[in-house]
Amino acid sequence: MDVTDVAVQMPVPVVREKEARAPSGWGVLAGVVVGALASAALIALGSIPGDDGPSIPTIAAGTLLLVVTSVVSVGLFTVAPGESRVLQFAGRYTGTVRQDGLRWANPFTTKAKVSTRIRNHETATLKVNDADGNPIEIAAVVVWQVEDTARAMFEVDDFVRFVGIQTETAVRHIATSYPYDNHDEVGLSLRENADEITETLSVEIAARVQSAGVKVIESRLTHLAYAPEIAQAMLQRQQAGAVVAARTRIVEGAVGMVQLALARLAEEDVVELDEERKAAMVSNLLVVLCGDRSTQPVVNAGSLYT
Numbered sequence: 001m002d003v004t005d006v007a008v009q010m011p012v013p014v015v016r017e018k019e020a021r022a023p024s025g026w027g028v029l030a031g032v033v034v035g036a037l038a039s040a041a042l043i044a045l046g047s048i049p050g051d052d053g054p055s056i057p058t059i060a061a062g063t064l065l066l067v068v069t070s071v072v073s074v075g076l077f078t079v080a081p082g083e084s085r086v087l088q089f090a091g092r093y094t095g096t097v098r099q100d101g102l103r104w105a106n107p108f109t110t111k112a113k114v115s116t117r118i119r120n121h122e123t124a125t126l127k128v129n130d131a132d133g134n135p136i137e138i139a140a141v142v143v144w145q146v147e148d149t150a151r152a153m154f155e156v157d158d159f160v161r162f163v164g165i166q167t168e169t170a171v172r173h174i175a176t177s178y179p180y181d182n183h184d185e186v187g188l189s190l191r192e193n194a195d196e197i198t199e200t201l202s203v204e205i206a207a208r209v210q211s212a213g214v215k216v217i218e219s220r221l222t223h224l225a226y227a228p229e230i231a232q233a234m235l236q237r238q239q240a241g242a243v244v245a246a247r248t249r250i251v252e253g254a255v256g257m258v259q260l261a262l263a264r265l266a267e268e269d270v271v272e273l274d275e276e277r278k279a280a281m282v283s284n285l286l287v288v289l290c291g292d293r294s295t296q297p298v299v300n301a302g303s304l305y306t
Helices: 003-007 026-046 056-074 149-154 159-177 194-212 228-268 275-290
Strands: 076-079 083-089 092-097 101-104 110-115 119-122 126-129 135-146 214-226
Touching: 026 056, 026 076, 026 101, 076 083, 083 149, 092 149, 110 149, 119 159, 126 159, 135 159, 135 194, 149 194, 159 194, 159 214, 194 214, 228 275
Parallel strands: none
Antiparallel strands: 076 101, 083 092, 083 110, 119 135, 126 135, 135 214
16 A cells, blocks of 8 residues: 555645636726716706706716616626636625626625645755654655645635645654665665655645645755765765775676687687796786785796796
8 A cells, every 4th residue: 555545634624615606897897987976966966956956866866776786786806817816795705707808796795815826845955864763854745736726725724834834744744754765775765766755745735735725746855965964974985885896897897808708818828828827817916806906017038837
C-alpha cells in the first residue's frame, strides 16, 4: 500500500459547486437608468405647486420607484476573467457564477469573490530528518488552482492558508519517509529518484487539499541538501565512494590490459615465461597501471634471472 493512502484521511466534502442563475446585467442596468430618470421626473412633477398644492401621490410614486430601482441596482455585479462569485442567500449557498462580464442576481444575496487563477506556493526551507535519521534541508513549490469554489469557501476557513500548511505537512512527511541517499542499496532515495519522489509528493498534496476544492497541477522539490552540521561528513563519504568507484574501474581496466598483454605475448611467441615470471610481470603492470603517480623505469642490464 502506498504511503499516501495510509497517511492522508481527509473528510468527505459536504458542499459541492453548482451553477447559479445570473443573467446578463446590461438589460437590468438600462432598466435601472430609466427607472432612476422616471422617479426623478415624477418627484419633480409632483413637487410643482398646483391648485391643491404639491401632488403627494405623484411624489410617493416617484419615491417608491426610486427605492425599487435602488434595490434592483444592488443586484448588479461584475465578474472578471479568472474570477468567480459565490452567492449566498440568508446563509444558504445558492450557486457560483463563473461567466465573466456584467451579471445580475438576487439583490439580497451576498457575492463573495473567489479567484480561479493558477497560483504558486513555495514552502520555506524546512529542516527535517530523513528515513535514516540524518538532518536534511528541503523545500518545494506547488502549482495549484481552485477547482470547486463552494468547497474552497465553506469546507475550510482560509483555503490559501490551508494549502500552505498542507503542502508543508506533505513535504515533511515525504522527507521522513525516504532516505536522502540509498548508498547503493535497494529502494528510492530523495537525491537519486527525483521524478518518483515528486510524483508521490503531488499525489499526497492533492489528497490533502482535495476537501478544500483545490486541484494540484504540479509540485517540485526546489531545495534538497544535508543540514550544515553533517554536510561536510556526508561530502567526505560521497568523495570516498567516488574514489572507490574510480579505483574499481581502473583495476578492472588494468586487469583487462594485463590479460591482453599476456595473451598477445603467448600468441606471438615473443618470450616464454614461467609462472613466477608471469606473476612478476602482472605485479609490475598492475603497479604501473593502477598507481596514481608516474613510475620510474628501471633498466635491468643483466639477464632475465639476475
